[in-house]
Amino acid sequence: MIRDLISLIYPSVCINCNISLIQAERLICTKCKIDLPHTGDSFHSESELLKKFSHNASVKAAASLLYFHQKGVAQKLLHKLKYEGKRSIGVFLGEEFADKLMDIPLDFIIPVPIHKAKKRKRGYNQSTEIAKGISSKRPIEIREDIVKRNFSTASQTRKSKVKRWHNLENVYSQANDIIEGKKVLVIDDVITTGATVGMLCDRLQEKEVSEIYVGSIARGH
Ligand SMILES: [Zn+2]
Known part of the structure; x- marks a missing residue:
């Protein structure tokens, strides 16, 4: 009542x-x-998204929940999650995403880190909110201490494209040794080119992670 x-x-x-x-x-x-514009991506079949990570043999599968369109529903939801403080949207989307994981054995969920200045301003990492939704359905440990984001891409926009590309290599710190031999899900809010999350996966591979699954709430066509 x-x-x-x-x-x-x-x-x-x-x-x-x-x-x-x-x-x-x-x-x-x-x-x-x-x-909702569901992609139909599955961790049990090859998706369009997986092609973006073909250089990294540790990445076993990749799946997004929704298609991202300009002014579409996914953009609207993610905008509210990131810029209007609506953390509950992240948790909700994470719960929806969890169905895709089904029987995949995972040791950790790694939310794609944002730069600490951005986190301070926003008060939270949107990918961590998504991870919380996933772990409410599948009790998998969320680890935010695996890699650190060294700088934000916003601070890079004045640099030339070539310079930015070289800089991307150092966008994440070295990974924590704890991931050796582990199976992990890397979760992001939206994946466009896949370049930055690809760099993160490379950091994990350097430390001999066993298997990487890449997930995101949204992706382009
Ligand atoms: Zn409605």
């Missing part, structure tokens, strides 16, 4: 279409949830 009263005063609305939610719905209305 209290919840109903609260929702009368502060009605919760769908994060996509702003329609009032009924009690069984969380964050997103049933219609918008059905209409």
